[in-house]
Amino acid sequence: xxxxxxxxxxxxxxxxxxxxxxxxxxxxxxxxxxxxxxxxxxxxxxxxxxxxxxxxxxxxxxxxxxxxxxxxxxxxxxxxxxxxxxxxxxxxxxxxxxxxxxxxxxxxxxxxxxxxxxxxxxxxxxxxxxxxxxxxxxxxxxxxxxxxxxxxxxxxxxxxxxxxxxxxxxxxxxxxxxxxxxxxxxxxxxxxxxxxxxxxxxxxxxxxxxxxxxxxxxxxxxxxxxxxxxxxxxxxxxxxxxxxxxxxxxxxxxxxxxxxxxxxxxxxxxxxxxxxxxxxxxxxxxxxxxxxxxxxxxxxxxxxxxxxxxxxxxxxxxxxxxxxxxxxxxxxxxxxxxxxxxxxxxxxxxxxxxxxxxxxxxxxxxxxxxxxxxxxxxxxxxxxxxxxxxxxxxxxxxxxxxxxxxxxxxxxxxxxxxxxxxxxxxxxxxxxxxxxxxxxxxxxxxxxxxxxxxxxxxxxxxxxxxxxxxxxxxxxxxxxxxxxxxxxxxxxxxxxxxxxxxxxxxxxxxxxxxxxxxxxxxxxxxxxxxxxxxxxxxxxxxxxxxxxxxxxxxxxxxxxxxxxxxxxxxxxxxxxxxxxxxxxxxxxxxxxxxxxxxxxxxxxxxxxxxxxxxxxxxxx
Amino acid sequence: xxxxxxxxxxxxxxxxxxxxxxxxxxxxxxxxxxxxxxxxxxxxxxxxxxxxxxxxxxxxxxxxxxxxxxxxxxxxxxxxxxxxxxxxxxxxxxxxxxx
Numbered sequence: 001x002x003x004x005x006x007x008x009x010x011x012x013x014x015x016x017x018x019x020x021x022x023x024x025x026x027x028x029x030x031x032x033x034x035x036x037x038x039x040x041x042x043x044x045x046x047x048x049x050x051x052x053x054x055x056x057x058x059x060x061x062x063x064x065x066x067x068x069x070x071x072x073x074x075x076x077x078x079x080x081x082x083x084x085x086x087x088x089x090x091x092x093x094x095x096x097x098x099x100x101x102x103x104x105x106x107x108x109x110x111x112x113x114x115x116x117x118x119x120x121x122x123x124x125x126x127x128x129x130x131x132x133x134x135x136x137x138x139x140x141x142x143x144x145x146x147x148x149x150x151x152x153x154x155x156x157x158x159x160x161x162x163x164x165x166x167x168x169x170x171x172x173x174x175x176x177x178x179x180x181x182x183x184x185x186x187x188x189x190x191x192x193x194x195x196x197x198x199x200x201x202x203x204x205x206x207x208x209x210x211x212x213x214x215x216x217x218x219x220x221x222x223x224x225x226x227x228x229x230x231x232x233x234x235x236x237x238x239x240x241x242x243x244x245x246x247x248x249x250x251x252x253x254x255x256x257x258x259x260x261x262x263x264x265x266x267x268x269x270x271x272x273x274x275x276x277x278x279x280x281x282x283x284x285x286x287x288x289x290x291x292x293x294x295x296x297x298x299x300x301x302x303x304x305x306x307x308x309x310x311x312x313x314x315x316x317x318x319x320x321x322x323x324x325x326x327x328x329x330x331x332x333x334x335x336x337x338x339x340x341x342x343x344x345x346x347x348x349x350x351x352x353x354x355x356x357x358x359x360x361x362x363x364x365x366x367x368x369x370x371x372x373x374x375x376x377x378x379x380x381x382x383x384x385x386x387x388x389x390x391x392x393x394x395x396x397x398x399x400x401x402x403x404x405x406x407x408x409x410x411x412x413x414x415x416x417x418x419x420x421x422x423x424x425x426x427x428x429x430x431x432x433x434x435x436x437x438x439x440x441x442x443x444x445x446x447x448x449x450x451x452x453x454x455x456x457x458x459x460x461x462x463x464x465x466x467x468x469x470x471x472x473x474x475x476x477x478x479x480x481x482x483x484x485x486x487x488x489x490x491x492x493x494x495x496x497x498x499x500x501x502x503x504x505x506x507x508x509x510x511x512x513x514x515x516x517x518x519x520x521x522x523x524x525x526x527x528x529x530x531x532x533x534x535x536x537x538x539x540x541x542x543x544x545x546x547x548x549x550x551x552x553x554x555x556x557x558x559x560x561x562x563x564x565x566x567x568x569x570x571x572x573x574x575x576x577x578x579x580x581x582x583x584x585x586x587x588x589x590x591x592x593x594x595x596x597x598x599x600x601x602x603x604x605x606x607x608x609x610x611x612x613x614x615x616x617x618x619x620x
Numbered sequence: 621x622x623x624x625x626x627x628x629x630x631x632x633x634x635x636x637x638x639x640x641x642x643x644x645x646x647x648x649x650x651x652x653x654x655x656x657x658x659x660x661x662x663x664x665x666x667x668x669x670x671x672x673x674x675x676x677x678x679x680x681x682x683x684x685x686x687x688x689x690x691x692x693x694x695x696x697x698x699x700x701x702x703x704x705x706x707x708x709x710x711x712x713x714x715x716x717x718x719x
Contacts, residue, residue: 549704594715 001052002062005079007019008045009128011038012027013474014095016121026452027113035117039100039124040428043093049081050090054477059083061134068137070532082136083481084329087474088131088261091333092254094463096124098456099249102344105453106351106515108243116156116243123149127254131261136185136195141263143181143226144439145487146255147174153250154242166238173235181262184218187211194435196242201268208567209273216269216276216280219262227313228230228435230287234543236310240302244350246297247302248343252309253336260313263320264329269484271318277321277393278357284317290540292420296427297536301346308383309339313416315398320412321333324401326478330471331398334390338464344457345376349432352446353439359428364437369445371434371454375461384506392503393468399502404487430517446559624704642655647709649701651695658688 019031053060060081065071067077093611100120130142155167189195191211192203204212223229239251241247250256263270263280270277288311295307312335315586320328341419352369353362366373382389385396395418402411448454468606486493516522527533538544591602633656662681664705668679703709 595712596714597642597645597711604638604642 001049002125004045004049004052005060005062005081005132008042008049009079009125010091010134011042011045012121012124012128014038016118016125019118019121022114023112025114029104029113029119032100032107034432035121036097036100036104036286037568038121039093039097042128043090043097046086046089046093050086051114053081053083057480059481066215072193073189075135075137077138078134078196079138080197081132083478084264085131087329087333087478089128091326091336092127092131092191094247095253095336095460096120096127099245099253099340099344100587101242101456102248102347102453103245105450105456106347107243107461110243112156116153119149119152119156120249123153123250123255127258130258132148134197136188136197139265140181140185143178143222143258146250146258147171147178147226150174150239150255152252154239154562156242156246160241166235166241167277170239172226172233173232174225174591177222177232177259180218180220180225183223184222187215187218188604191598193318201266204269207273212269212273213276216266217279219269219277219409220267222261222279223259225259226262227317228257228258228310229291229313229317231285231542233287233291233310234539234546237306237539240300240306240583241396244302244343244347244453247306247338247382248347251306252343256309257316257332257336260316260320260328260332263317263333263571264325267320267323271323272485273325277323278407279321280618281318281321281405281407281410281517284314284321286411287311288313288314288318288417289413289420290314292349292417292424293536294539295424296420297533297560299360300355301349301359301362301428301432302343304424305339305346305360306341308421308425309335311421312339312383315395315417316413318414319398319401319462322405322407322410322503323483324397325482326475326485327394327397327401328473329482331394331479333474334382334394334464334467337460337467340377341375341457341460341464342383344453344460344493345372345379346374348449348453351449353444354438359431361377361439363435363439365446366433369433369448369557371448372457373429375454375457376433377429378461378463380425384510385502386422386506386510387503388465388468389468390464393471396499396502397471400487400490401485403494403498406489415502415505419505419509422506423513426510427517428507428512430513431522433522434518436521462544489569622625623667623671627664630660630664630667633657634662645711647699647711647714650711651692651699655688655692659683 010034015035019035022028022031037122052058061078062080063076063078065077066074068075100117103120105114105118112118123146126142126145128142130146131140132137133142151167152169152172155164157163158167185195186202191207192200194200203234207215225232236251236256240247243601265288270280291307291310291314295304295311298307312331316328316331316335319325320333348369349362350357350367350371352365352372358364378389382391385391399411399414399418402408402414490498528537591598637655637657637660638655641650643649644653662684665677665681665684667683669675697718701708702714706713
């Protein structure tokens with residue numbers, strides 16, 4: 001089975017390297033299909049591993065090589081395939097394969113076609129390193145690797161200022177989180193002398209509580225950066241500058257869920273410090289409603305989906321924070337399927353509409369692109385949590401976990417968010433595909449995407465429908481490594497009421513969107529003068545706040561340091577040294593006049609000086 | 621005469637030769653000056669050899685005379701060649717090493 005681990009891990013890398021060879025050349029369709037094929041190989045190997053682990057209940061360990069061995073520090077480049085990582089591997093490779101195939105259609109006319117596939121496969125490789133690692137150090141490599149690939153792909157159209165700005169923003173925001181992750185790792189190593197998961201979690205109970213709170217908090221800071229939790233959330237919406245399949249893969253399905261994965265992976269740690277877990281859950285619930293409200297009013301198709309991702313990540317953190325780790329992982333998986341397909345559908349719409357993103361300029365596209373429309377409708381239903389689609393099962397469990405932990409406020413927040421989610425998802429769908437046509441036929445000629453692009457979306461759409469049906473086998477499977485959790489506190493009748501209430505609010509959201517955007521023409525213009533609307537459309541003024549109170553002062557300080565310290569001290573010191581040497585050279589240049597007489601005199605002078613020196617030394 | 625007197629003579633001659641090397645511009649005069657310096661050294665060798673009763677100093681003096689003769693022979697040959705080529709043996713005209 002070990003060879004399947006290596007095949008799953010290295011097939012994307014091979015694809016990436018081969019595509020990189022062609023990166024300077026104009027588009028060659030070969031790279032797209034080759035990387036997709038390599039991803040399919042990786043997917044096959046991952047699913048094979050899933051089947052193997054599922055049927056035999058064995059955890060596979062493998063060590064590629066010793067990476068760092070210095071004194072007592074021994075960090076192997078090792079991989080573990082257990083119930084958690086194999087689920088992540090399967091989700092990552094399935095979504096990646098479909099996104100690769102979709103990208104062949106989406107990037108068809110792009111000059112950087114080969115470069116794009118090289119980056120995309122490199123991303124998948126890094127992500128697999130992240131999820132398969134058996135220690136924190138190798139996880140960190142994958143963590144940084146996905147960060148770099150995300151930077152490369154957000155800034156893929158680097159000639160656009162906004163894209164390179166967004167790429168840098170994402171990268172810098174992630175640095176803040178990564179610092180936390182690194183410090184957490186240092187604390188772990190310092191106190192336990194190892195970074196291997198199994199050794200760390202076997203001995204972590206021996207540490208005292210305040211230390212555990214620090215470690216848990218710092219590791220979660222890393223997770224906050226990657227998963228774009230408040231206050232490090234602004235980069236995710238701006239990351240939509242990248243190509244749309246990238247948003248589907250990186251900024252919806254895989255990379256942003258790495259933070260959730262980290263918390264789930266460290267469940268032994270967070271179980272010991274429930275107060276940190278509760279803080280995580282509270283932050284998650286806050287982000288859920290915070291992002292959902294921003295999605296309500298936004299008119300940028302991709303940003304709406306990005307905020308929705310943010311909101312769903314909040315849900316996952318609520319579950320993880322309250323100790324329902326398998327629920328978080330379950331929602332992670334179902335969310336990966338329906339959210340990626342939602343983004344891919346948005347990509348099709350963008351293609352059809354010449355890269356138009358404003359949903360106010362669309363409408364009535366259902367007749368022109370039926371397949372995309374139906375797939376996005378299914379994905380939105382799944383996102384809204386309508387029975388029997390995937391989102392229903394996972395989201396409902398999260399609400400149950402909040403209710404079960406007596407966190408009624410969190411439950412209430414999440415309940416409201418469920419309604420908002422349904423509303424904004426269907427606002428998006430109705431504004432794009434139904435209602436009045438808001439573009440002129442002269443300017444746009446919407447057309448359905450190529451059939452293989454649709455074909456790539458169908459498996460994800462099917463998974464978005466059926467993934468929830470495997471809930472029980474999923475529980476049996478992952479709880480072999482994760483702690484079990486069930487709504488033990490709550491009577492089954494209460495659970496049924498909760499399910500009804502949640503479904504009711506979701507249906508209510510959809511119904512409101514139906515009335516307002518399918519039948520009617522949305523809310524009146526007066527709403528746009530409302531203070532709340534202004535607050536939401538400006539994203540709670542947080543980007544403006546960051547710009548004004550962090551970026552601008554930082555820039556001012558940088559300019560000051562540049563002028564005062566860089567130019568006046570450092571530059572002057574270096575220039576001064578150079579000047580001294582230059583002037584000394586100019587002064588002694590006459591020596592080399594080539595005149596023998598002068599040389600002789602200098603020689604005599606030197607001789608006398610030497611003699612005097614010898615005399616002085618002799619006397620002393 | 622004492623050893624000191626010989627050594628003073630030797631030093632004086634050496635200084636005269638050195639000043640000649642430094643001041644003269646005529647390359648021929650430079651050769652004369654170097655000869656004076658070499659012979660000043662010879663005087664020193666011979667005097668100290670006699671004073672210590674050790675003949676190796678005087679042998680060294682002979683060596684120097686032989687080397688000086690060889691040097692003058694080659695040097696004068698080069699000098700004549702140089703004069704034929706440029707028509708001047710002024711030191712300031714020889715600037716071939718100027719960078």
